Structure formats: C-alpha cells, structure tokens
Amino acid sequence: MKDPIRSGTYSEESTIGCSNVVQTFVAMMSDAWREFLDAKILYLLVSLIAILFFTVLSGRIDPLPSGRAYLDFSATAMSANLDELDLGKLTLTDIAKEHNGSVYWIVSDRAQGEDHPNSSWQVTLNRTYLPLFAQPENAADIQKRFGNIADVKLWNVREVRETTSGFITRIGFQSWQMTVDPGRDLRLLWPNRFTLFQDSLELTSSKGAPLGLEVFILQKLLTTGLGGSILLLISVAVTAAFVPNMVRKGTLELLLVRPIPRWQILLFKYCGSLLLVAALLGLLIFASWLVTGILADIWTPGVLFALPTLLLFFALLLSVSVLTGVITRSVTSAMLVTVAYWALLFIVGQFHNQVIDSRMREANIGRVKPMAIADSLRGSKSKREEPLRPGRKPFYKTTVGRVSEAIYTVLPHTEDLDNSVDRQLMRDYAVAGPFRALVESTDFSWKRGLGFTLGHTAVFLLSACLIFTRRDP
C-alpha cells in the first residue's frame, strides 16, 4: 500500500505536523472523556439522575386550606409599623413591639373559587384605634399596606371600599370591603402537603409545610446536598485514576515525547476532567430545577447558582487529587487523600458554622429567636435567646472553637460558598427562621469563598505542574 502522505526520501523538514494549543486541549479533553466513559460510571450517574428525576416527578404537592389564616395574619401584621423590618430576622413578637395603637381584624372572607393560593378573596377588614394616638386611614393606605409584611408580599389589594364614615370613624372604628389577589410570596408561604409515588409516601406532617421551604429542601437535597455530594464523590473516585494512569511507566513516555510542554499535558487533562464533571453537574442541577419547576410550578433560577459553587468545589478536590497523583502515582492514594481533604473541609466548615452561630447567640441574648411565618401561624411561641449556663463558654471561645477557626482561616472557605447558595435559595423561596438568620450573617462572604477556593486550587495545581515538569519519568 502506498503511503498517502509522502513518498520518496525525506527532506530536512519532512516531519509532518506542528502542535497547536487548541488542538492539544481538545485532544486531552476527548481523552479524558474516553477514560470517563470507559469507567462506565457515566451511565450509572445518568441513571441515578434519571431515577431521581422520575422519583420527584412521581410526587404531588397539594395546597392545604389556609386562606383565612393568611388573611388574619396580614390584618394582624398591619397593627404594627413594619417599614424597614426584615422578616427573615424578626418574628411576630418583634413586630408586635412596634404596635402603633391600632388593631385590625378580618370579619368575613369568601374565596372566589377554592381555598388555595391562586384564588382571590372577598374580605371585610375592620379596624379599631384610639383617636388620641392614631388617625383614620383612607382606602389608598389600606390598599398599600394590606398583605405587605416587611419584604414579603402576601396579598395584592385589587379593590377597596370603606363602608364606615362620619361619627363611627371619629370614635375609632373603620371597616373596608376588599377584593384581594394572591401576592408574589403567598404561594411560597402557603402550607402544602408533599407526597411521593402517587400519594403513597407522605413527606410532610398533617399541617403541611410552606411550598417555598419544600422546594428549598428539595433543591438543596438534590444539588448542594445529597445529590451533589454523591455525584462529586463518584467523580472524585473516577478522576482520581486519571493522573496516576497517565503518569505510570510506559504511558507517560508516550506523552512526554510529544512536542508540547509538560505542564500543558497535566493542566489540559485537569481541565478536561473538570469540564466533564461540569457537564454532569449541569445536568443534575438543570434536572433539579426542571423537576421542582414541573412539580411546584416555581421557576426561580436561584438553584442554578449551585453549579459554579459545586464546580469550584470539585475544581479544588480535583487539584488535590492531581497533586497526590503526580507525587504518589497511586490511584488509591489520590482517592483517599482527596476524600480525607473533603472530610476535613466538611468538619471544619461545620465547626465554623457553630462558631458563627455561637457568636450570634451571644450577641442576641435576651432577644427573641428568629422564627418563620409558617411557625408563627401554627401557633408556635417565640422564644428568647437564653444566657449561657454559668461557667460555660460560648463555642467560639472554647479551645475546639479557636483551633477550628484557626484551621478554617487557612483552608479554602468552601462553607462561605455553600451558605451563599443557601442564602440565595432562601431569599428566592421566602424561607425564614434560625438557619436563614445564620446564612444571612455577614461572617459569610461569597467573594472570600471564591478567592480562597480559587487560590488554594491554583497553589495545588501549580505545585503539581512544577513537580510533573521537573521530575524524570
């Protein structure tokens, strides 16, 4: 067979080819892709995501009758001056402290349709007040204030008509006939029953749970929680073999003899692995967004922020795996060191949360603990932050607290990133309570999390490249 490229003798510059960075990158990418596919793990991961998808899709979210409770709550909340108040950090008891001398209540209500969060209502709202301390309110004020509690919007008042006037008003009584439509956040706060497998597995109590909280828990579970962790764990296990397999004797020489810098080989393999996992994470997060959207008809894109966060975290883990792989050339070592590093980050991160929590508790001793609207509606009583028992130090002042804080200072601040996603989701889904108060703490900063994580990743990768470049095969 005749050589199709060139026959005859070689000239001085007869060798074909000239390497190109983009081509090299694409080649290393596709090599990583093949290796990943060969591990058969991709099929497992896609199957897991599919199972998750269909499991969640088998679920039902049914609103429980709660219209009157939310109308009452809106009326009660009008009794307070709620301007500039953040519901995420305050409770009804806090709000009551701001009582301005008026009391509002609902005397009659009638849903236009079923008692669910999409229905409009005909409502009669009464007010009584002390004429010496407060003024009569006009219909425009009521339209503006009813259903708005701090940054939460429960109802929109479509029409309002005052039915009282003259003497009655002057002695401190007013009444309005209103037509109210569901506000932006009503659906999120409305209690719902959540079941899986066509009603056969009930996941909420008989009182239900706010839809926003259900979606938050579901999305967190699927992305930054269990789902993401399983995916990352499997990805760590698979990609831990990439570098040791590449740098083993007999394989490495075949790569190093090519006219490309050594650091490119390592870095491109790293990027290839990262892009692969990015695609899988993207699939998982998109699937989570899609199923919760289909299930609850909530399409807020907040959960998509989990992708850069998880990817950044994986980039860090992969850099540890690559460095260990280059040094030890052992798949087992790369895997174990990476998982151990992950465990260290997790444990120290949890301690860091405890440190922040203990600081907040100490600063808020005697103040009312944060509570969610849904808990308030259920009749939960507000509790005050109690002082520590005598002789007991807050966690952040203990030796364990101090040591874990010192370790956290030098480690990548992945907890900051995790909490940033939670914060976004909680804001999107109007989730309130103690955990919201924690993630809203200014001690967490996504910028710091990003900087630290990227910095550590870069240091690990540079070290790996340096060792790889200088060591004889």
Place this chain on the structure above:
Amino acid sequence: MVVSIRSLEKNYGKTRALGGVNLEVERGTIFGLLGQNGAGKTTLVKILLGLVSSSAGSASLLDRPVGTFSARREVGYLPEDHRLPEYHTAVSLLHFYGTLQGIPRRERQSRIVYLLEMLGLKGREKLRIRGYSKGMKQRLGLAQALLHRPRVLFLDEPTDGVDPVGRKQIRELLLEEQKRGVTVFVNSHLLGEVEQLCDRVAILRKGLVVLSGSVAELTGLKATWLIGFDQPIPSHFSWNGGTLVPTETPGLLRLQCTEHVSSTGVVQENDLALDEFLAAAGVCGLRLRHLTRERTSLEDLYVALAHDAGDSL
C-alpha cells in the same frame, strides 16, 4: 550526524547510569544499541528524547540540542513495556497522539489507515486496546511511533511478543523507512534480529560503550573457512599454513587461518592462507565443492564480552 553524543554522563543519586558515552550515528542508519539490563541503554535513549536530563556532557539530535520541541517533533519513540491507554481503540489512540503531534486531521486520517494496514491491524482497529494481544499492542505501539513520519525512530524491543510473520513485516517496514532516510535506533535483546536488521551496533556495559562498529565488521571476524571437496582428503595430504580440523562429513573440513587484530579491535582473517591451501589441494586432485566463511554471531560476541568482563548472564 543525526545523533552526536560527547562524554555524556548521567547519575541517579550515587548510581552512575552513564559514565561518559561518546557516539555518533549517521543519517539513514539502523543502529542497534545492545547491553545487559542496567547497562544504560534506556537512559541513553531517554536523554536523547529529552525525557531525562544528563548530568554532564552533551548530546544533539539532528544538530539540535536534545529535548527541544523542534528536535522532539522529529522523533518517534516506542518505549519498552509500553502501556497504551486501554480505553482507546487503535484508531482513537492514533488520532489522539497524532493530534498532540500536530498532524492535520486529513493527513492523520489517511496515515492511520495506511499504518494499520501495513502493520496488520486492519479489521481490528475499532476494538478497545484492552482486548489486544501483546503482539497487536506492539504493532500499535510501532504505528504511533511512525505516525508523524519522524526522521529518527527510537524503538525499544520493537518485535517483542510479535509472531514471526509480524516480525518480518516490521523488519520490512523499518527497512522501507530506512530507504527514505529515516535513522532507526533499535534497542533489543534479540541479537539475531539486531544482526539481521542493523547496519551498526554499539554495546554498552555499565554506562560505557565497550564496542561499536558495523555489524559486518563485528560479526565477520572468524578466520575459519568450511571447505568441502569432491572426495575425502588423502591421508598423505599435509599443509602447514594453518590448522585443519576434520568434520564428521567426509570431504568437509575446517580451515583456521592465522588471525590478526586490526587497529579498531576487530579480528581479521588472512585470506592469503586460504588461497595457498586451495592451490595445494588442487595439486592433489581435490576439486572444490563447498566454501563458506564461518562468521561470529552477534550473540557469540556479546556473550564473550560479558564473560570477559565477568558479568553474570
């Protein structure tokens, strides 16, 4: 010179792998590098490929310092005990290495088809390498080394695990490459094959070149002729110009002529003694029917060198 090595040394800690190697290889030569395990062959090749740095001395490849990209672009390498990534097929692996080498897609495609056919892998190119036999892996390893049409080939045990037909194909392929001006470095323990294939050889021992020269020079040494006549040699026939050793076959005998050692260290025979003997036999009425000059095999030479040095084999 394609390869030029001057006083090359390499130490791994306190272990000396190369102790001052000097070597020159001309273009278009098939050069055999021989030596026992640990003699420094692989280290020498790795230095030439730029995979390992030298401790002292200098080496150039195609008049460029070793290890530069321009030098590396021109070489093909088949390492000993190579382990090809088993998740690839033959085609995908060659595309992978070809892309790293920078070969344009179209050329890569046609070159791959050509090499797979030449090396007997056609029909099995879409199988995962995991399912390949040792011989098939060896052929594929050779294909990747030849893929970018290198000007210098470094092959470590190129026919290891390959069947006799495959070996012949590989030999032919390498000879074909040689005709095009490719310089081939062969590192092998199969001395018979080296003898068949190589133009020149160098024998390394403990990091030093102990013998080098053309294969003809190194193996055409024995001053012994196997001579056969049409009838047994008469008992009265005597000749004092050398030693005559009868064989078991009537009429066949060995003639050991006087030897001398040339300035290069190669033993040369004295052809004059043979002429005189044949003339004397002719006078006795003996007619010549067989004449072969016996040669030293590379293996004999190699073993003798090892014995002289007191190395264990």
